[in-house]
Amino acid sequence: MNQSTPRIEIHLGPETIAQSAPSSDQETGFGASCEFTGRVRAINFGRAVECVHYDAFVPLAQKALQKIATEALEEAGTSGSVRIEHRTGPVRVGELSVWIQVLTPHRDEAFRVCRTVIERLKHEAPIWKKEVYTDGETEWLKGHSLCATGRNS
Amino acid sequence: MIRVRFFGALRRCADHDGFFELPVDAGAILSAGELKRILTSEFEKRGFRNDLALVSESVIADDETILQDHEPVQVREGLAVLPPVCGG
Numbered sequence: 001m002n003q004s005t006p007r008i009e010i011h012l013g014p015e016t017i018a019q020s021a022p023s024s025d026q027e028t029g030f031g032a033s034c035e036f037t038g039r040v041r042a043i044n045f046g047r048a049v050e051c052v053h054y055d056a057f058v059p060l061a062q063k064a065l066q067k068i069a070t071e072a073l074e075e076a077g078t079s080g081s082v083r084i085e086h087r088t089g090p091v092r093v094g095e096l097s098v099w100i101q102v103l104t105p106h107r108d109e110a111f112r113v114c115r116t117v118i119e120r121l122k123h124e125a126p127i128w129k130k131e132v133y134t135d136g137e138t139e140w141l142k143g144h145s146l147c148a149t150g151r152n153s
Numbered sequence: 154m155i156r157v158r159f160f161g162a163l164r165r166c167a168d169h170d171g172f173f174e175l176p177v178d179a180g181a182i183l184s185a186g187e188l189k190r191i192l193t194s195e196f197e198k199r200g201f202r203n204d205l206a207l208v209s210e211s212v213i214a215d216d217e218t219i220l221q222d223h224e225p226v227q228v229r230e231g232l233a234v235l236p237p238v239c240g241g
Contacts, residue, residue: 127240128161140162143239
């Protein structure tokens, strides 16, 4: 593949995240791979969690994540490949809610891009989560207002 | 009347499909900030006072972009109101 053209794949949906391996052309094109996986915790702030329901404004979330990945590669000054998968709907304790895979020529850029993508995802992507506790109560978790970011527009 | 889409914690104030009716004519041109003020007024009328802060922290968006408060928007079905986010 042409290493100068970033390859960015975004998927949001209810399917279980498979964490698929890089394709063979990606493996030969890039020497470094960095992944971030996020899972639903059994305990959050002392409360026993049954599952988490993820809500997303999918069209805008896809666009926001595409922009975040593109800018993360640009800021790191590297070519690369970024895959982001995020669950929607109910996700049980222990299951993956988010998976980010970054491939770049060298390790430093891979770490930096991966970190940037997950931090900006949490602050800028229109995704929300409602925790369902084992006692039957539910709570939408507090988040970050998009009023101040100005990076999605 | 038009219907806007609610997400996240705002869903508790929406109908079963996640929509909320606003007394604005489709096709009218308002700023996103004006639309939020109308939304705030409707929340007060309908007794959603506990969620007024959530509205003030929310943004108006369409499928393509988030609208800043000063930006004009042609009112139409399906505009979205996005409360603070917390993915991951």
